[in-house]
Amino acid sequence: MGTQKIIITDHLHECLTEEIELLKPDKIFILTDSNTHEACYPLIKDHPLLGEANISTIPAGDENKSIQSLMFVWKSLSSFGASRKSLLINIGGGMISDLGAFAAATFKRGMRCINIPTTLLSMVDASLGGKTGINFNGLKNEVGAFYEANAVLINMQFLKTLDKQNNLSGYAEMLKHGLIFDVPNYQELLNFRFEKNADLNKLGILVQESIDVKKYYVNKDPHEQGVRKILNLGHTIGHAFESFAMHSKKPILHGYAVAWGLICELYIAHRQCNFPKEELKKLIDLIKDRYGIFEFTCKSYDKLYEYILHDKKNTKGSGIISIPLLKERGVVSLDETVDKDLIYESFDFFRDFMGI
């Protein structure tokens, strides 16, 4: 994100004009999914520089972050004569920016692209930092590239059309960013609520702070060789919850899984690195209050553990779980080796606290 421009703006049209005049593309292409084509694309549709843009739309839903959709985008670019100097504008959530930026990364070995994230989750996470990709062979993000969009243009107005659950999904990543770095407005972040007529300007300030945290770690370690791993806080166990829920045919939103994963991973941090008890308690009260309860019995521990072992972030080899942990808010301890017993204990703690 050293060279990646990230702009929060109330003036999306003007901002887009500036970026297009800067990049001087020979042709412009737009990618949306079926939802954002209806709800978001109209906001920029009448932009005078987009009159001749070629629009591709793929069906919404993570199951369409597929090789078939990727080939569809490549085909559009190729058939309408895109060059390395053409521009692809991705309008959507993480699915669209992941897939669209990967298409841009690989078309003629790299063309220009701009992300316009339309969900809170993609504003503070997915659309930034260059991780692009598709699902393949039944596995999430199995194929992809590190490739930064030339610019990310964020307009908070898109969140008006987003439901509370999806906003909370993005909010979980903001909580994570607030935990891994000592952000100035941490208390404001904890107090923010997604009610009707929530103050989007205030949220914009918190989003900016959240982006700055991600920027900080990505710039320090673009290819996730070391300290960037802390951005996975809550995700090792969160992904296990997500997979477990998906296979139980009761899928949960990514951010919900991360929020619940944070409870377990902060508990482990408390036991292994002395992460402060009060901080832990404050967080889990908030998460229970906002995200509700995630149910599983002790019979599922082995299955959950199996998902953790399969998590691609654990590369140390079979049976050893390596998780980035926090000593306190903003103080990272990378590659902590965590015992199976302690993970099971965190499940117990989680269920106790949830009252299940």
Place this chain on the structure above:
Amino acid sequence: MGTQKIIITDHLHECLTEEIELLKPDKIFILTDSNTHEACYPLIKDHPLLGEANISTIPAGDENKSIQSLMFVWKSLSSFGASRKSLLINIGGGMISDLGAFAAATFKRGMRCINIPTTLLSMVDASLGGKTGINFNGLKNEVGAFYEANAVLINMQFLKTLDKQNNLSGYAEMLKHGLIFDVPNYQELLNFRFEKNADLNKLGILVQESIDVKKYYVNKDPHEQGVRKILNLGHTIGHAFESFAMHSKKPILHGYAVAWGLICELYIAHRQCNFPKEELKKLIDLIKDRYGIFEFTCKSYDKLYEYILHDKKNTKGSGIISIPLLKERGVVSLDETVDKDLIYESFDFFRDFMGI
């Protein structure tokens, strides 16, 4: 190629051992095509560190540098549990290193890979410098990435099984390298002949020199924004010959097209940039002698010109042909704008000289 290790070695086994011990992969995968699986793989088959390697083989031929083959490789990597720390060894010509290194570039956003080029063309060109990709939508290298193999291991013995035509195909790129940089052994390069029992050690020295030229330009400009374009000398018109021949159902080898393309582009350089007449004459005598005649009539000029216009290297917009030219051997003039008339004149010159 700043970080890319390129080694010409008589001791492929030992060299491979060293690289594997350096990279410490958790798993090893091998990619061959049907030809190299039979002719080349046996030379390293018994390597003690490759005992458990997983081998994928795709059908030989450029028409298999396809999305289907790519998906086949991704699937093998995924199903046999490759991680970012696994290693893919590509054994073959340009088709295999282009496709294999692209698969490595995009599997989990980048895993390790080593190229073992088995043709002269891939030793001096295709396997080096990070241009990877596949053909898509009927277009060559339409999809790909810049991604350098961790190491390129070159063993001249592979050329023993290569026929004279394929050796000459690689030799054309060596001639090009000898033209765009003032190499010390230029005369030896011109004198070298691919006869039976040709001196492979001598060829090895010339190959090293050729690699150094490519290295020089790639390091100066990894993403082909400027001076790297001179590596396309002979290719603008060469590609037109290649496409023309393919569509006439009389396909020609890439290097032959480049050699013939060089005649036209050096003639243009002579007319537009005063490239010395004697140097031009020497080269075209040699090319006619080694590569024979390429036939077309003046009725095909428009078609050839159309292919040139479609060449992706011309990004200045419709109708303007921008070609890198030489003022003299080793002295580059980038982005020369060449008239249609002069290109047609170069076709006349080519046909005159070929006696057709």
